[in-house]
Amino acid sequence: xxxxxxxxxxxxLIILSIIAFFALTIFLCIDLIEPIKEAxxxxxxxxxxxxxxxxxxxxxxxxxxxxxxxxxTAIIPTEIIQIIAGFCCGAKLGFLCCMAGIFLGNLIxxxxxxxxxxxxxxxxxxxxxxxxxxxxxNGKNKSTLFILSLYFVPxxxxxxxxxxxxxxxxxxxxxxxxxxxxxxxxxVLCTIFGHFAIEEAYLPFTILLSLCCILIVFALKFKDKIxxxxxxxxxxxxxxxxxxxxxxxxFSMYFAFINDIKKMFxxxxxxxxxxILYLLxxxxxxxxFENSRKKYNMQYFQGPIKKANPILYSVxxxxxxxxxxxxxxxxxxxxNMPKFEKPTxxxxxxxxxxxFLWSFIPVYPNKVNAVVAYYYFCxxxxxxxxxxxxxxxKYLYQPDVSSMKNIVRVMKNNGILGIAxxxxxxxxxxxxxVIPSTAKMIKKFGVQxxxxxxxxxxxxxxxxxxxxxxxxxxxxxxxxxxxxxIKNLSVNEIYxxxxxxxxxxxxxxxxxxxxxxxxxxxxxxxxxxLYICPVxxxxxxxxxxxxxxxxxxxxxxxxxxxxxQFHSDNELVPKNIRDWYNWQKQIERKNIExxxxxxxxxxxxxHPDSNGKGFAVVGEGYTTINSDGIVYKGSINNEEKEILFxxxxxxxxxxxxxxDFEIYHHNTLYYxxxxxxxxxxxxxxxxxxxYQKYLEENNIEExxxxx
Numbered sequence: 001x002x003x004x005x006x007x008x009x010x011x012x013l014i015i016l017s018i019i020a021f022f023a024l025t026i027f028l029c030i031d032l033i034e035p036i037k038e039a040x041x042x043x044x045x046x047x048x049x050x051x052x053x054x055x056x057x058x059x060x061x062x063x064x065x066x067x068x069x070x071x072x073t074a075i076i077p078t079e080i081i082q083i084i085a086g087f088c089c090g091a092k093l094g095f096l097c098c099m100a101g102i103f104l105g106n107l108i109x110x111x112x113x114x115x116x117x118x119x120x121x122x123x124x125x126x127x128x129x130x131x132x133x134x135x136x137x138n139g140k141n142k143s144t145l146f147i148l149s150l151y152f153v154p155x156x157x158x159x160x161x162x163x164x165x166x167x168x169x170x171x172x173x174x175x176x177x178x179x180x181x182x183x184x185x186x187x188v189l190c191t192i193f194g195h196f197a198i199e200e201a202y203l204p205f206t207i208l209l210s211l212c213c214i215l216i217v218f219a220l221k222f223k224d225k226i227x228x229x230x231x232x233x234x235x236x237x238x239x240x241x242x243x244x245x246x247x248x249x250x251f252s253m254y255f256a257f258i259n260d261i262k263k264m265f266x267x268x269x270x271x272x273x274x275x276i277l278y279l280l281x282x283x284x285x286x287x288x289f290e291n292s293r294k295k296y297n298m299q300y301f302q303g304p305i306k307k308a309n310p311i312l313y314s315v316x317x318x319x320x321x322x323x324x325x326x327x328x329x330x331x332x333x334x335x336n337m338p339k340f341e342k343p344t345x346x347x348x349x350x351x352x353x354x355x356f357l358w359s360f361i362p363v364y365p366n367k368v369n370a371v372v373a374y375y376y377f378c379x380x381x382x383x384x385x386x387x388x389x390x391x392x393x394k395y396l397y398q399p400d401v402s403s404m405k406n407i408v409r410v411m412k413n414n415g416i417l418g419i420a421x422x423x424x425x426x427x428x429x430x431x432x433x434v435i436p437s438t439a440k441m442i443k444k445f446g447v448q449x450x451x452x453x454x455x456x457x458x459x460x461x462x463x464x465x466x467x468x469x470x471x472x473x474x475x476x477x478x479x480x481x482x483x484x485x486i487k488n489l490s491v492n493e494i495y496x497x498x499x500x501x502x503x504x505x506x507x508x509x510x511x512x513x514x515x516x517x518x519x520x521x522x523x524x525x526x527x528x529x530l531y532i533c534p535v536x537x538x539x540x541x542x543x544x545x546x547x548x549x550x551x552x553x554x555x556x557x558x559x560x561x562x563x564x565q566f567h568s569d570n571e572l573v574p575k576n577i578r579d580w581y582n583w584q585k586q587i588e589r590k591n592i593e594x595x596x597x598x599x600x601x602x603x604x605x606x607h608p609d610s611n612g613k614g615f616a617v618v619g620e621g622y623t624t625i626n627s628d629g630i631v632y633k634g635s636i637n638n639e640e641k642e643i644l645f646x647x648x649x650x651x652x653x654x655x656x657x658x659x660d661f662e663i664y665h666h667n668t669l670y671y672x673x674x675x676x677x678x679x680x681x682x683x684x685x686x687x688x689x690x691y692q693k694y695l696e697e698n699n700i701e702e703x704x705x706x707x
Contacts, residue, residue, distance in 0.1 A: 059088055060089060063088070066081045067100075067104075069105075081101070082186075085097050085098050099180065106175070110166050241285075245271070252268060303402075305369055305387075306387055310367075313390070314364075317361055327470065328472075330474075333476040333477070334362070340366055340416065344448045345445070346363070346416050347421050348454060350420040350422045352461045354460075354461055355420065355457055367390060368417075369418065370391040371394045371403065371420075372391045372392065372394065374393045380612025380613075397652065421434045422502075429462075431502060442481065443489070449486075450478065450480070451501055453478065453504065455474045455504070456471060456473040459510065459515070460472075460473055465524070467519050469518060471515045481494070517563070522562065523544050523558075525544065525658075526549055528657045529681055532583075533553065533556060534574060535570050535572050541553040585688070585689060589689045598624055601674040601679050602620070605636065605673075607669070607670070619636045620634055625683070627693075628647060647691055653684045653687040653688070655680040658680075659673070659677075661684060
C-alpha cells in the first residue's frame with residue numbers, strides 16, 4: 001500500500017472518529033444544560049445523576065463507544081471517559097463499559113494494522129512515533145512484560161500501546177488479552193474516582209492523590225540523596241519506619257474512601273509528625289538494630305558465604321527485572337540458553353555497571369554467588385545486603401585466600417559462581433584483559449563454564465556518563481567449557497579460549513545493529529575520559545555541554561550523535577570513543593619510552609571507614625609513577641609514610657570517573673583523589689602501559705604473572 005493511501009486512510013479514520021465523538025459531545029452538552037444549572041443552584045450532584053439515569057441502557061452504549069473512539073484516535077486521553085463512566089454508571093458498571101470499549105478499540109486497531117501490514121506505523125504522526133520510540137526498539141520487542149509495561153509509562157496513550165503490540169507478529173488471542181489486561185489498573189482508578197464524585201467524596205480523594213503526587217515528585221528529585229541516607233542506616237530499622245508509613249497511608253486511603261475528611265486530615269497530620277520524629281530519631285533508632293560493628297568488619301564479610309535469602313533474592317530479582325529490563329529494553333536470547341550442570345562458573349563481560357543484573361536475572365530460579373570487589377563492602381549496610389544475596393568480597397589483582405575459600409565452598413555446594421573475568425568496568429566499550437588467574441581457577445575445579453555476552457549495555461549506562469540512555473541491551477548465553485572438555489585442556493589452552501570467547505567490542509556491534517540511543521546531556525562526562533585533544537594534543541582542555549565537546553585551547557568542536565559516532569570539521573578527531581581512547585593509549589605508550597618519564601599528582605588519601613560508612617580521609621600527599629611503580633609520599637593517620645606499589649604488581653589501576661583511582665595493596669584499598677579530578681583516567685592509562693612495557697622488557701607472559 002502506497003504512503004498516500006495510508007495517509008488517506010488515517011485522515012478518514014480520524015475525521016470519522018472526531019465527528020462521532022463531537023456529535024456525542026454536542027448532544028450531551030445540549031441535553032445536560034438544564035441539569036447542570038440545577039446542580040449549581042441546589043449545590044448537589046443529584047440532578048446530574050437523575051439525568052444520566054434517564055438515558056437507561058443508552059448511557060452504557062455511549063460510554064463504551066466513546067472509549068473505543070478515543071482509543072483508536074489516540075488524540076484525547078481515554079481517562080476522561082473513564083472518569084465520566086464512574087460518575088454516571090457507578091464504579092462497577094462504568095468499569096465494565098470502559099473495558100468493553102477498550103476491547104472494541106483494540107479489535108479495530110488489530111484489524112487495521114493487519115490490513116496495512118508493514119506500512120502500519122505510518123498511521124502515527126511524528127509525535128506519536130516519538131512516544132512509541134521511547135518504549136519500543138523499532139517494534140521488535142514482543143515480550144508479555146514489555147507490552148504490559150507500556151500501559152504504565154507516563155504519556156503513552158492506550159492507542160499507541162495497542163499500535164505497538166499490533167505492529168509485531170503477535171497472535172490475535174495474545175494481543176487482545178494483553179492489551180485489554182494492560183488497561184485494567186488505570187481504568188479501575190479512573191472509574192473509582194468518577195464514582196467518588198457522584199458520591200460527593202471526590203474532595204478527600206483529590207487531596208490524598210495530590211499529596212501522593214507531591215511525595216513522589218519529591219522522592220524522584222532527591223532520590224540520590226535519599227539512597228545515600230538510607231545506605232547509612234540499619235536495613236531493619238528502615239523497614240520498620242516504612243511499615244508504619246504504609247500503615248498510615250492505608251488509614252488515610254480508608255478515610256478518603258468513606259468520605260471522613262476530619263479523620264483523614266488528622267491521619268495526615270500524624271504522618272507529618274511521623275516524618276519529624278523520623279528526622280529526629282532515625283539515627284539513634286537505627287543504632288538499636290545494629291549489633292556490634294566489629295561483627296560486620298571485613299573479616300565478617302570474608303567469612304563463609306551465606307546461602308542467598310530466598311525471599312529477598314526473589315523480591316529483588318522481580319523488582320529489578322520489572323524496572324531495569326523494561327527501562328533499557330533488554331532482550332534475552334533464551335533459545336540458545338545452555339542447561340546449567342551445577343556446579344557452574346558463570347562469566348560475564350563487563351562494559352557497564354548493571355551487567356550483573358543482565359547476567360544473573362535471566363537464569364533465575366538459579367541463584368548466583370557473585371564475586372564482588374572489596375570496594376562495595378566498605379559500606380557495611382550495603383555489604384550486609386549483598387552478602388545476604390550470596391555474594392562475597394575479593395581484593396582485586398592480588399592474592400586473596402578468603403575469596404578462594406569461598407569459591408571452593410560454592411563449588412562444593414553445587415552452586416553457580418558469577419564472575420567478571422575483566423575485573424573492572426570497561427571505559428571504552430571493549431575488552432581490556434582477561435585476568436589470567438581465571439584460567440587457572442577453571443582448570444582447578446574442572447566444572448562447566450558458561451559465558452553471558454552482553455551488548456548495548458555500554459551505550460545505555462556508560463561509565464563516564466551523567467545520564468542513562470534508552471536504546472537496546474542484548475543478552476545471550478553460551479557454554480564455552482564442559483566438564484569433559486576441561487580435562488583435556490591445559491591452562492594455556494583454556495586461557496587462549498577465554499580471551500577469544502570473552503572478547504567484545506560494543507562499537508563493532510553497534511556498527512552492525514545501528515541502534516538509536518535516546519538520552520539527555522549525551523556527551524556530558526566524556527571530558528573525564530577523553531583527556532587529550534586529538535588536534536592540539538593538550539590535556540584536560542575539553543568542556544562538554546549537551547551533545548558537544550569543545551576544546552578550550554584550539555576551539556575544536558566534536559558532536560556525539562545518538563548512534564555514538566563523533567562528528568567534527570577536523571579530520572583528526574577519531575570516529576568514536578573506542579578509537580579516541582585507544583589513541584590516548586598509544587600517546588602514553590610513546591611518552592613512557594622516555595627512561596626519565598614520571599607523572600605526579602597531589603592527592604587526598606582515603607581508606608575504608610572503620611565505622612563502615614564508605615571511605616574516610618586518612619592523609620594527603622603526592623603520588624608519582626615511573627618505571628619502578630607508583631610511590632605515595634604523604635601522611636597516613638598523622639604519620640609521614642612512603643609506600644612503593646611495584647609496577648610488577650599493578651596490571652591495572654582502577655579508577656572511578658569524577659571520583660578516584662584505586663590500588664589494592666596488602667589487604668586494604670588505597671583510594672586516591674587527585675586535586676585535578678580529570679587525572680583519574682590518566683593514572684589508569686599510564687599504569688597499564690607501564691605494566692605492559694614491564695612484561696615486554698622482561699619477556700614475561702601474562703599467565704606467568706597471575707596469582
